[in-house]
Amino acid sequence: MTPIPRPLPAMLSGLRVLDFTWAWAGPYATTLLGFAGAEVVKVESRTRLDLTRRSTGHSGTGDQVSPSFSHINLNKRSITLNLSDPRAVALARDLVRVFDVVAENYRPGVMDKLGLGYEELRAIKPDLIMISSSTRGAKGPERRYAGYATIFASLSGLSHVTGYVGGPPTQFRNSMDLCSAHTMAIATLAAVYAWRRSGRGQHVDVSASEAAIALLGDTVLGAIMGGQSPARQGNADPVMAPHNCYPCRGEDSWISIAVGSEAEWHALRHAMGDPSWSHEERFAAAGGRQRHREEMDRLIGGWTAAWDRVELAETLQRVGVAATPVMSSEDLYGDPHLGTRRKFVHGADHEREDVTVVGPPWRHSATPAQVERLGVALGQDNAHIFGEVLGLSGQEIERLQAERVLH
Amino acid sequence: MTDSALSGVRVVELCQMVAGPYCAKILADLGADVIKVEPPGGDASRQRSDLFLYLNTNKRGITLDPLGHEGARLFHELCRDVDILIEDTPPGTLEDWNIGFGHLSAVNPRLIVASITPFGQHGPHRDWKAHPITTWFSSGEGYFLPVPTPDGGPATAREPVQAGGLVGEYRCGMSAAVAILLALCSQQATGQGQQIDISKQEALLDLSRYEICKYPNDGFIERRDTRASPSGGLLPCRDGWVDVHFTEDHQWRALVQFLGHPEWGEDELFATRGARAAHREELVACLAPELQRYTPEEIYHGAQRLGCPVGPITDPADLLASPQLGVRGFFPELEHSDSERFRQPGVPYQFSATPCAVRLPAPRLGEHNDAVLGKVFGITPEELARLRTAGVI
Numbered sequence: 001m002t003p004i005p006r007p008l009p010a011m012l013s014g015l016r017v018l019d020f021t022w023a024w025a026g027p028y029a030t031t032l033l034g035f036a037g038a039e040v041v042k043v044e045s046r047t048r049l050d051l052t053r054r055s056t057g058h059s060g061t062g063d064q065v066s067p068s069f070s071h072i073n074l075n076k077r078s079i080t081l082n083l084s085d086p087r088a089v090a091l092a093r094d095l096v097r098v099f100d101v102v103a104e105n106y107r108p109g110v111m112d113k114l115g116l117g118y119e120e121l122r123a124i125k126p127d128l129i130m131i132s133s134s135t136r137g138a139k140g141p142e143r144r145y146a147g148y149a150t151i152f153a154s155l156s157g158l159s160h161v162t163g164y165v166g167g168p169p170t171q172f173r174n175s176m177d178l179c180s181a182h183t184m185a186i187a188t189l190a191a192v193y194a195w196r197r198s199g200r201g202q203h204v205d206v207s208a209s210e211a212a213i214a215l216l217g218d219t220v221l222g223a224i225m226g227g228q229s230p231a232r233q234g235n236a237d238p239v240m241a242p243h244n245c246y247p248c249r250g251e252d253s254w255i256s257i258a259v260g261s262e263a264e265w266h267a268l269r270h271a272m273g274d275p276s277w278s279h280e281e282r283f284a285a286a287g288g289r290q291r292h293r294e295e296m297d298r299l300i301g302g303w304t305a306a307w308d309r310v311e312l313a314e315t316l317q318r319v320g321v322a323a324t325p326v327m328s329s330e331d332l333y334g335d336p337h338l339g340t341r342r343k344f345v346h347g348a349d350h351e352r353e354d355v356t357v358v359g360p361p362w363r364h365s366a367t368p369a370q371v372e373r374l375g376v377a378l379g380q381d382n383a384h385i386f387g388e389v390l391g392l393s394g395q396e397i398e399r400l401q402a403e404r405v406l407h
Numbered sequence: 408m409t410d411s412a413l414s415g416v417r418v419v420e421l422c423q424m425v426a427g428p429y430c431a432k433i434l435a436d437l438g439a440d441v442i443k444v445e446p447p448g449g450d451a452s453r454q455r456s457d458l459f460l461y462l463n464t465n466k467r468g469i470t471l472d473p474l475g476h477e478g479a480r481l482f483h484e485l486c487r488d489v490d491i492l493i494e495d496t497p498p499g500t501l502e503d504w505n506i507g508f509g510h511l512s513a514v515n516p517r518l519i520v521a522s523i524t525p526f527g528q529h530g531p532h533r534d535w536k537a538h539p540i541t542t543w544f545s546s547g548e549g550y551f552l553p554v555p556t557p558d559g560g561p562a563t564a565r566e567p568v569q570a571g572g573l574v575g576e577y578r579c580g581m582s583a584a585v586a587i588l589l590a591l592c593s594q595q596a597t598g599q600g601q602q603i604d605i606s607k608q609e610a611l612l613d614l615s616r617y618e619i620c621k622y623p624n625d626g627f628i629e630r631r632d633t634r635a636s637p638s639g640g641l642l643p644c645r646d647g648w649v650d651v652h653f654t655e656d657h658q659w660r661a662l663v664q665f666l667g668h669p670e671w672g673e674d675e676l677f678a679t680r681g682a683r684a685a686h687r688e689e690l691v692a693c694l695a696p697e698l699q700r701y702t703p704e705e706i707y708h709g710a711q712r713l714g715c716p717v718g719p720i721t722d723p724a725d726l727l728a729s730p731q732l733g734v735r736g737f738f739p740e741l742e743h744s745d746s747e748r749f750r751q752p753g754v755p756y757q758f759s760a761t762p763c764a765v766r767l768p769a770p771r772l773g774e775h776n777d778a779v780l781g782k783v784f785g786i787t788p789e790e791l792a793r794l795r796t797a798g799v800i
Contacts, residue, residue, distance in 0.1 A: 011593040036589045067624075071617040118759075137757070140734040146716040150639075154650040154718030157726060159641070161571030167557035169648055169720045171641045172570070173634070175548055175614040182581045187756040189588035190412035190437045194761050196595055198410070202760035210737055210755035215577040216723060217752045222457035223724035224749060230723055234568050235540060238455075243540055245566040252563040252630060256549070258538035322536040324545040326567050329622035329629055332547055332612060337532040343609060344623065356623035361613035362586035363527070365508075366601035367593050 010037025011367045015192065018092075018099040019043060019076070020116070022050045024149065024177035025208060026105035026133060027073050029184035033101075034075030035360040035369035041077045041099075041385060043092065044378055046407050047084060053378065070349040070375030071357055072178075077381035082407040087400070089115045094390055096121050100195075101188060102130045107146060108138040118203040127201040129191045133184045137207030147208065149176035156212030161219060163232035176212060183211035241289035242268070245326055246301045248309035254326035255309045257300070257316065265289075267319040272303050349375030382406055411438020412761040416591065417489040418442070420466070421473065421482075423450045425539070425573050426607060427495040427523050428462040429580030434491070434587065435465035436754050437763050442485070442779055443468045447798055449772045458573075460743070460769045461751060468770030469779045470800045478799045479504040484784055486511045486518060490594065491587055495523045498533050508602040518600040519590045523583050527606030537607070543575040546611035547619050551629040555641075562631035575611055582610035635687075638680060641720070642691070644698040648720040649706045651694075654680060661715035665706070666697040726752075741768045776800055 015038040019030045027042070027050070034040040044050055052069040081088040093116070096102060102121060104111055111117050111132070118130045132138055135147030135155075153159045153172035162170040187204045195201055213220060219230050237243040237258070245254040259265050265286075269278045277299050282288045289296055304312060309325035316323035325331060332338060333356075345359045360369035386392045386406065400406045416439040420431035428443070428450070435441040443450075443466045452458045473482035483506050486492055492511065494501060501507040508520045522528060525537035525545075543549050544567065554568040569575070583605045594600055612619060621627040638654040653659035656679060660672035671677055671693060676686045683690055698706065703719030710717040727738055727750060735757070738750040753765045780786045780800065794800045 008593065008597050008599055011589040013596070015592075032585055036592075067621075068617050071620055136731055137735055140731045142711070142731040145711040146714070147718060148652060148716060150641075150650045151652070151716055151718030154720050157721050157723030158571060158574060159648075159650070159718075159720050160722050162552075162568065163554055163571075164557050164565070164568060168555040168643075169641060170552065170554045170568075171636070171650060172552070174617060178614040178616075179578060179581065182578075182585055183755055185585050186433060186437075186581070186588060187758070189585065189592060190763075191758065191761070193416075193588065193592055193595060194410070194412040196592070197415075200760050202758055204759070205757045207735065207737075207755050210732070210735070213723075213726060213732075213737075213752055214755045215574050215581070216572045217461040217577075218455070218458040219572040220723045220726055221461045221751045222455075223722075224727055224751065225457055228724065230571075232571065235566065237540070240538065243538070245544065245568075247566070254544075254567055256541045256544035258540045260538050264536075317532075317535050320536060322538045322541045324535070324537070324541045326544040326550050327547060328550045329547060329619040331550075332619055333623050337526060337530040338609075338612075340530040341527060341606070341609070343612070344620075356620050358613060358616035358620060361582050361610050363604040363606075364586065364590060364593075364601055365603070366599060367590070369589070 008367050011364070011369070012036040012038035015039065015101065016099040017041070017101040017103060018095055020102065020104040020106070020111070022105065024052065024072055024174055025180040025184065026103060027052070028178050028181035029133070029188065030103050031072060031074045031076070032181060032185040033188065035371070036367075039077070040075065041079055041095075041381065042073065042376070043081050044078055045080055045082045046378065047082050066351070070351075070355060073375065074357065074371055075373050076376050077385065078376040078378055079382050079385045080379035080406050082404055083114050083116075085405050087405045091386070091390070091405070092116060093121070093124055095385070096128065097125050098389060100129060101192065102128060103184070103188065104131070105133040108132070108134050108143045122201070125201075127195060127199055129188070129195055129201045130203045131184060131188045131191070131206065132203065133180065133206040133208055135208050137210065138205040149173050149180075152176045152180060152208045152212040155209040157216055157220065158212060161216070161230050161232060164234050165232060165236075167232060169232065179215065180206075180208040180211050183208070183214070236293065239286065241286055241293055242296060242300055244297050246297070246304040248304055248307050248312060248325075250309075253309050255304055255307070255312050255323055256326055257321065257323045259321065264321050268316070268321045271316055271319050271321065272300070275299070275303070345371045347371070347374045350377035350380065351375065379406065409760070409762060411763060412758060413437040413439040416440065416491070418491040418493065419444060419486055419489050421492065421494040421496065422523065423495065424452050425458070425462065425576035426579040426583070427493050428452065429577050430521070430523065430583040430587070431466065431493050432462050432464060433581065433584040436765055438761065441466040442775070443770065444471050444473065444482070444485070445772065446470065446472050447800065453772070463769035464741070464765045465767045466770060467775040467779060468773065469776050470773040472799055473506060474500065474504055475799065477794070477797070479506050481780070481784070481799070482506050483511065483514075487515055489515070490517060490591065490600075491519045491521065493521045493523065493583070493587070498522070498524055498528045512600055516600060517594055517598060519587060519594060519603065520600070521583055521587050521590075521603040521605060523579060523605040523607065525607050527609065528604040539573055539576050540569050542579075542607045543569045543611065545608045547615040548611065551618060551631055551634060553631050553634040567631065576607075578614065579605065579607040579610040582613065638683065642694060642698055644706055645700065645702050647703040649698065649703050650718040650720065651710075652716040653683060656680070658715045659683065661713035662710050662717075665710045665713050665715065666694070668693070668697065739765050741765065743768045744771050773800065
């Protein structure tokens with residue numbers, strides 16, 4: 001009989017991360033590690049509440065309710081340390097001794113000023129891995145400049161190249177922060193892998209704006225090689241046509257269709273019922289369809305407009321044409337495919353009985369990443385971390401709380 | 408030479424175009440030994456040199472068609488001693504040639520196989536066809552990215568517009584790289600490999616997890632016309648645009664100080680975040696003529712130095728001239744096979760102990776056939792010649 005294999009430990013089982021990050025990018029970077037079983041302890045303070053704990057949602061909820069916090073801070077513990085008090089800094093330094101990774105995304109220089117810079121922490125824990133992420137990175141003339149997601153997109157060129165032909169540029173929001181989070185996670189994991197092999201820790205300096213440029217590398221290189229400035233092109237592709245979003249039945253209802261080969265063009269034409277215009281010479285080859293794109297898109301849109309977007313996508317997929325509805329959050333939540341893949345996870349967080357979050361972005365066959373904890377109340381784990389990990393007595397913890405050190 | 412973070416990690420890449428190659432490039436730039444396997448006709452991205460040259464740095468390249476009996480045998484051999492296989496073939500393709508995860512892990516239990524496909528390895532849309540634009544619009548952000556219309560008309564009056572460049576595909580490769588590094592840490596601890604299913608739709612959806620969950624949690628559907636920013640935004644200035652933030656009161660005061668109107672910092676109409684949101688029209692009317700006096704770069708440096716977060720809308724063609732990026736060495740110069748030298752974007756992180764850099768240009772087609780297939784697998788020159796004639800390599 002084949003022995004039943006023992007379950008493997010979580011991918012980052014045993015890895016301890018002391019998390020000084022805040023806002024969006026840093027916290028989601030450590031959540032990515034937490035999905036894989038790292039023990040992430042978020043260091044917070046009432047004196048400087050995390051932006052996502054105090055942001056109000058569209059429904060106008062108050063300061064105590066945090067609609068965004070739980071979505072980007074999963075699987076974490078929370079402790080409070082008022083780092084403007086030197087006793088809190090001393091406790092933070094005590095914690096560093098028993099953690100493997102320190103993550104932070106303050107402006108460069110802030111951690112040093114607090115007495116928690118890499119050189120000082122390394123003196124306490126020589127093999128420490130420290131990850132710092134900032135808008136421009138920790139060196140260079142712009143190192144102290146501040147930025148949010150939209151600014152990473154501005155500085156990278158992404159805003160410049162996104163928009164209608166002849167229209168203004170486009171602002172990108174939270175998705176840019178979550179990209180930056182991925183870059184930070186990549187840097188952390190590479191450093192962890194090297195540390196486990198060699199025993200050596202290190203400091204990694206991540207630039208969020210460079211992380212955004214890296215995702216546009218071919219556009220930037222093309223501009224360098226060709227000496228030309230790229231323009232906003234709507235949905236146009238240099239090769240494929242048709243390649244656009246077309247209206248469907250209902251308000252703000254669209255389908256995206258892309259044709260990458262002659263076989264796909266024939267399949268689309270056939271699905272449309274072989275209208276006479278589609279046989280015109282000017283639409284016969286991709287080059288012609290490119291040149292007469294506007295006219296062609298108008299004609300295709302005239303056909304799609306009578307369709308339901310989901311039915312049309314299914315119809316086109318059946319004949320081998322790449323098409324998907326332009327999916328809203330409602331479409332995604334109700335999507336049978338994502339339903340089969342159990343994309344959405346339901347549970348209770350520190351504020352609400354019933355919350356839905358998105359599960360981890362990938363599926364590992366042997367050591368699945370998981371959502372284990374949704375949200376966490378501020379300082380919820382003070383007793384555990386300061387008591388059991390640092391060995392402070394209950395009385396001491398109470399006193400430090402009363403004196404606003406653990407605050 | 409000091410080891411890189413991933414020195415000694417061996418990777419086989421069987422991918423084309425953007426997502427898979429970008430994922431493998433991330434690992435290669437971190438020091439992994441990546442062998443890129445291309446069909447004898449080459450990766451389709453070779454049609455666009457900027458794309459291929461950026462996405463395939465620090466890799467070795469061989470040609471091999473694994474979808475055939477002889478090619479599959481060689482491919483199987485190639486994966487015998489490596490840590491990671493990254494592949495982007497349609498689900499089931501490798502299994503058809505006995506080189507799927509089950510077959511490969513039977514001889515190499517350490518192997519991590521990451522499959523990157525539009526909709527993942529199972530589920531009703533598994534076999535759906537996709538191009539980058541359809542993948543982008545299947546994942547949420549496409550529906551609510553607030554792209555301003557040229558005439559200032561309602562956002563939903565026109566078709567939604569995708570993100571520029573091939574950003575969606577890069578983001579999928581980035582997500583896959585995190586997944587692979589996690590599995591690699593697991594393999595380091597346990598010696599066990601595994602299979603990773605990367606669905607591009609889910610990799611992208613992940614980045615809008617908060618916006619998307621407003622629907623199940625609050626019944627609220629984010630759209631292009633629901634996203635007015637209460638605390639800043641894209642505003643026109645002289646010869647361009649700036650992205651301005653004044654979420655915090657001190658940021659607002661820094662901005663108006665730079666613009667020479669410190670009195671607006673004290674004006675009750677704009678004194679708090681709530682007041683600025685409530686009087687946005689008046690606020691923009693005040694700012695607009697003042698912003699026209701400066702270029703994006705002037706506002707960027709001037710306001711940032713006073714503490715207001717501002718981003719200039721930057722043309723990618725201007726990035727090479729950035730003093731900040733220059734100081735950080737973000738644009739390494741590479742010598743390509745035709746001895747042409749030019750700079751290209753490098754890596755977004757600097758490691759203090761393990762070097763990470765773009766050093767080697769993308770390989771020519773089949774550049775390392777002899778070195779990899781000949782030296783590593785001991786295939787004789789005669790055999791190599793035969794395989795070449797037979798179209799296997």
